[in-house]
Amino acid sequence: MDRGSQTSATGAPGTSSAPSTPNTPGALASFVRFAIFGGGVGLTSSAAVALLTAFLPFALANALVSVVSTILATELHARFTFASGPRPAGHGLLRCGLRHHLQSAGTAAAAFSVTTLAMLVLHAFASAPGLAVEQTVYLSASALAGVGRFLALRLYVFATAREQPAPVALDLHRVPTRRELLTTAS
Template sequence: MICGGGVGLASSAAVALLAALLPFALANALVTVVSTILATELHARFTFASGLRPSAGRGLLRCGLRHHLQSAGTAAAAFSVTTLAMLVLHAIESTPGLAVEQTVYLSASGLAGIGRFLALRLYVFATARKQPVPVALDLHRSPTRRESLTTAS
């Protein structure tokens, strides 16, 4: 909650400031891109303790292109949710106040954030599950009398 929520609150303020200069959808898109990269790195380092280490050519970034692209997919869904919520608000109320806009934006962003967290946890930063060790069957060995009796019954 600290990483995602902190980035979400900062994003909310940034969107409000940028929306005064740009159309809301463009401001939301710019903030979504920057906040997605930041949140992905924070989640890799702290939330999911992925153990990723910076490698040559990535500077301070711990996540590779795969993580950022998968995270971008979740951010695209979150962007759609927040943009749709704001478009619906402006269709209902042509000039909503800043408090109403922020309430709608933060509510939509919170719901999208929960969905995004689940996708990151269950898919993007999922740790490899231990696979059961397959039992090798020796087909050339003849069963003992005891094994024959237990399989026959």
């Protein structure tokens, strides 16, 4: 089915937040899948960085794994977490286009910034915080960033045509009818 022609459960385009196809998961199912796929990619990435540091400098290994894991996570989220529809023609193995990958990378960069900022603020106020405090701050910031990333991916990056607001078209060359002029004047 074409994403632009999806209808709600009531049959009217864009009138309900109910999933339009059986493959479109609800918010809770999407969040659980987001945690599973994102967490799985995160754990795998951690192991990959550790293995690659035997052959590459840490910064290079981390950068390489970050790019590959972001692409992989974006594809998994498109296919399973948000079920973004059939693969467009001309994308090869990838389900997502460049726009999806760049927007997803932006959300990952924002999440990285939130956790980094949280740790910098912690160390600005406490010169030697304990491991428990560091982990509490880091995991709290990571959870907050994860929820924000989930919302950005669900509501913006992978939103279907049904979920996005309809564009407002303005025709600046059309002359309003007398009835429209009278209605707006009163």
